[in-house]
Amino acid sequence: MNKQKIVIGLEMHCEMKSNSKVFSAARNSYNELANDNVAPLDMAFPGTLPTLNKECVRKSILMSLALNCKVPEYFYFDRKNYYYPDLPKGYQITQMHDPIGTNGYVLIDTNGYEKKVLIHDIHLEEDSASLDHYSDASLIDYNRSGIPLLELVTEPCLNSADEAVSFLEEMRRIYQYLDVSEADTKKGQIRCDVNVSIMDEDSNVLGTKVEIKNVNSFANVKEAINYEVNRQLKLKEDGKYNEVEQETRRFDEESGTTIRMRGKVDAIDYKYFVEPNLPKYKITKEYLESIKKTIPMLPRDRKLNYINKYNLSEHEASLIIKDKDYANYFDECINIGIDIKQAYNWLVGNITSYLNKEDISIKDFFIGPTYLKEIIDALNNNTISSKQAKEIFNECLNTLKEPKDFISNNTQVSNKDELENIIINILNNNTKQIEDYKNGKTNLFDYFVGQVMKETKGKANPVITKEILKDKLDN
Amino acid sequence: MKELGIVKLHEKLVNKEITSEELIKDALTKSHKLNDTCNAFVTIIDDAKEAEVTDNLLSGIPFGVKDNYSTKGILSTASSNTLKDYIPFFDATAVKNLKDAGAVAVNKTAMDEFGMGGTGTTAHTGIIHNPWDLNRSCAGSSSGSAASVAAGVYPYALGSDTGDSIRKPAAFCGVVGYKPTYGMISRFGLFPFASSLDTCGVLTRSVQDxxxxxxxxxxxxxxxxxxxDSSDIHLYKSLNGDVLGKKVFYIKEIVDINNYPNASEELKMHLENFHKSLEILSSFGVQVDALSIDKELLNVIPSVYVCLSCAEATSNLSNMTGIIFGPRGEGDNIFDMMKDHRTKGFSPLIKRRFVIGSYILQKENQERYFVNAQRARRLIVDKFKSLFQKYDALILPVSTGPAPLLENENDQLNSDDTTLLEEHLQIGNFGGFPSITIPNGFINNLPVGINITGNCKDDANVLNIAYALEAKMNYKDMVVKDE
Structure with missing residues (x-):
């Protein structure tokens, strides 16, 4: 058998963030309560009409531009007609003839090499309702019906499961960086269809394409591709490649295999035609320019920036850009003058472990870059020790008070005379304990330190306190 | 016989010569009577309440609503078994606007199922009869609305028009039928047939109404x-009857009697009568030109209409599955249940349209049928738009004469090809043009109509020409004589 090349194309559906649904006024938000976010159109009551959510249009153009796509002159929709219980209108409003973006690309890094992934198109459409199947009934939840979706279709240009996953991760970051979607697979906001084939490495002829529908996590994408590639390779090896059929399969999570759904002859004719209820909107140059201006630096450019400008390693930079808010936090630290290495260490160290422990986002993190700088500055000019820095960090989070409260209090109670007065007072009130101490119960020393701390509400400089205490008790 | 128009009724209401309550009661009584003879209604709203009389001309006055308008809390079936028990929870915008004006809906009028017929014979409640002659058709699909306005139940009823569904029944029932420019009236709440052609409108007894x-x-x-936004268009205020210097045209290929060597007596009389109406317009100083239009372009009108309307209809009515509303179908799985609902619910005529529509939209047929029909539509619209640069309106007779007998419905009365006479009103839907039919005479004691169509958003101009012509004829405010 000639050496085989794996060819993968992806269709990635991503639910968009918006206040209301793409064609109705119902809320677009994650809702545990079924059939709560529903407008009459979402259940296709007779006489209801779609109206277009302009914010969704803007975000879809934003994505198109960010993926280096060509934007059409007019924005309009098509109907994709088919019957299914999760599709109340009997058609999905989508873009087939003129997607909002075509012929784009995105650069990805996989295991240390760069690759240009070609985007066939990206288009705006509506999601279907969701179905819950039980043994004796199926339930329909229309909350999802009409939620804005962006469907992105790549060219068949990915050559391994790792590349496919890198691409999906890169796309997820782009969606998040542009604030187009939360892109949370756990909430079902990303769903993929995967097209897999194999071909002779030195040939130009593509092999038979198999489509795997509705793979809902990146781990499953990887597993589904690997299973399907091995299945096809095995058939090829056994000289039975003609048994690989152009078909649609689904990924079975439990067994980790793909299972046939339908063959090519059963392919559905969606009878696309232009949606008559939504007029064509002209996309003006001015509008495009105004959107272009809002595109922030994208994650991969930011990563390269960190590597080239800040001398972070690829690994370090990748850690920082994983999350937009995280990277923003880092940038802000650098902007206000925190040392790059220190900022990095605090971020991936203390801050990350706190965020993980509390399971919160950095956006909700109490110690912003300015507070962090107060701590780091105090550390750098030796006002506090690194152990104190860590303590102050924790105190701030416990009390929700500014670091400078603790830092300035620290210097105050470092005043020897003040501490001496406090200690004399405490000793005068603890004559019994002094006696015990002098009689050999030396572990009472910590008791006295504790009393000082109690008196100063923990703000006494422990080194000086111990010095004075030792001096008083041992003499 | 004559009945009062809206302005006169309003005067009487304001002067307390009559009350809204009396008008509503009278309309309800007449509704029941007409339903016995003509089968004109799906629902008579017996508990309709009078409304306060305000400055608004429509306040306190009853009206009818075609059954394909969504009416809150009132059965809305589109005369289809698929919606036979459907009670909407929202009003169509057009209905809401009238309610806000103080108008009172008293019934839901029967129609060809989902607007997809031109005979008034496909309603789930049975055949709708023409009040001028119960053996005759009202045409359709706004059959019940046309019949009830002609019978004097109330001054107006709402209609909808996808090919000629307001304007043809108006002609056969001797009333005014007006389809405004596409988009002037919101379609929200109108059960769709073919979205790019569907237009809300009204049947009345005068242009003014x-x-x-x-x-x-x-x-x-x-x-x-x-x-x-049509807030700068005031149709009623714009009616002044001043048409001096206006230019209208008719199409020789459609109305020249020489094209119909075997014309029936009715057709001859109808075309003669049409020319009499043209003479009236000429006498006002309107320039009337006979234009020739490429027969090839005209001949595709009916097939373009079939292609586009059926394609859109098959998609638009895909929501009729019996899952969310409508009677649940039977079956072992959801697909069989949907199939059962649709098989039992839709009449054969509609199913035929779905089959045609699906065929036309199939991948292998789309280019040949659907896309070509769209191209032809564009050519036809461009042609008439260019003519509307020079002319104020197109004027043509409606159909080949008066309403046909119901039992002869499928008989070919004229051995010549009269397709264009029957189908030319579809031009108005292709272009979204404002178009109005008014009665312009009687043949064998049955009313016939004439149609005036103009450029988009030029509704006031079109109505004014109709208004001038109407004033010179004796058919304004006319109702069927009470026997």
């Missing part, structure tokens, strides 16, 4: 993206 009612129905609606 049509203007008053559409003034109240229209307006940009954020629930209909194809609606537009």
């Amino acid at each position: 049509a203007a008053i009612v559409v003034d109240a129905m229209k307006g940009q609606d954020k629930k209909d993206a194809t609606s537009w």
Whole structure:
């Protein structure tokens, strides 16, 4: 058998963030309560009409531009007609003839090499309702019906499961960086269809394409591709490649295999035609320019920036850009003058472990870059020790008070005379304990330190306190 | 016999010569009577309440609503078994606008199922009869609305028009039927047939009433993206009858009697009568030109209409599955249940349209049928738009004469090809043009109509020409004589 090349194309559906649904006024938000976010159109009551959510249009153009796509002159929709219980209108409003973006690309890094992934198109459409199947009934939840979706279709240009996953991760970051979607697979906001084939490495002829529908996590994408590639390779090896059929399969999570759904002859004719209820909107140059201006630096450019400008390693930079808010936090630290290495260490160290422990986002993190700088500055000019820095960090989070409260209090109670007065007072009130101490119960020393701390509400400089205490008790 | 128009009724209401309650009661009584003879209604709203009489001309006055308008809390079936028990929870915008004006809906009028017929014979409640002669058709699909306005139940009833569904029944029932420019009245709440052609409109007994009612129905609606702002258009106020110097044209290929060597007596009389109406217009100083239009272009009108309307219809009615509303179908799985609902619910005529529509939209047929039909539509619209640069309106007779007998419905009365006479009103839907039919005579004691169509958003001009012509004829405010 000639050496085989794996060819993968992806269709990635991503639910968009918006206040209301793409064609109705119902809320677009994650809702545990079924059939709560529903407008009459979402259940296709007779006489209801779609109206277009302009914010969704803007975000879809934003994505198109960010993926280096060509934007059409007019924005309009098509109907994709088919019957299914999760599709109340009997058609999905989508873009087939003129997607909002075509012929784009995105650069990805996989295991240390760069690759240009070609985007066939990206288009705006509506999601279907969701179905819950039980043994004796199926339930329909229309909350999802009409939620804005962006469907992105790549060219068949990915050559391994790792590349496919890198691409999906890169796309997820782009969606998040542009604030187009939360892109949370756990909430079902990303769903993929995967097209897999194999071909002779030195040939130009593509092999038979198999489509795997509705793979809902990146781990499953990887597993589904690997299973399907091995299945096809095995058939090829056994000289039975003609048994690989152009078909649609689904990924079975439990067994980790793909299972046939339908063959090519059963392919559905969606009878696309232009949606008559939504007029064509002209996309003006001015509008495009105004959107272009809002595109922030994208994650991969930011990563390269960190590597080239800040001398972070690829690994370090990748850690920082994983999350937009995280990277923003880092940038802000650098902007206000925190040392790059220190900022990095605090971020991936203390801050990350706190965020993980509390399971919160950095956006909700109490110690912003300015507070962090107060701590780091105090550390750098030796006002506090690194152990104190860590303590102050924790105190701030416990009390929700500014670091400078603790830092300035620290210097105050470092005043020897003040501490001496406090200690004399405490000793005068603890004559019994002094006696015990002098009689050999030396572990009472910590008791006295504790009393000082109690008196100063923990703000006494422990080194000086111990010095004075030792001096008083041992003499 | 004559009945009062809206302005006169309003005067009487304001002067307390009559009350809204009396008008409503009278309309309900007449509704029941007409339903016995003509089968004109799906629902008679017996508990309709009078409304306060205000400055609004429509306040306190009853009206009818075609059953394909969504009416809150009132059965809305589109005369289809698929919706036979469907009670909507929202009003169509056009209905809401009239309610806000103080108008009172008293019944839901029967129609060809989902508007997809031109005979009034496909309603789930049975055949709708023409009040001028119960053996004759009203045409359709706004059959019940045309019949009830002609019978004098109330001054107006709402209609909808996808090919000629307001304007042809108006002609056969001797009333005015006005389809405004596409998008002038919101389609929100109108059960769709073919979205790019569907237009809300009204059937009345005078041009003036049509203007008053559409003034109240229209307006940009954020629930209909194809609606537009017409706040600077005041149809009623624009009626002045001054048509001196206006230019209208008719199409020789359609109305020249020489094209119909075997014409029936009715057709001859109808075309003669049409020319009499043209003479009236000429006498006002209107320039009337006979134009010749490429027969090839005209001949495709009916097939373009079939292609586009069936394609859109098959998609638009895919929501009829019996899952969310409508009677649940039977079956072992959801697909069989949907199939059962549709098989039992839709009449054969509609199913035929779905089959045609699906065929036309199939991948292998789309280019040949659907896309070509769209191209032809564009050519036809461009042709008439260019003519509307020079002319104020197109004027043509409606159909080949008066209403046909119901039992002869499928008989070919004229051995010549009269397709274009029957189908030319579809031009108005292709272009979204404003188009109005008014009665212009009687043949064998049955009314016939004439149609005036103009450029988009030029509704006031079209109505004014109709208004001038109407004034010179004796058919304004006419109702069927009570036997």
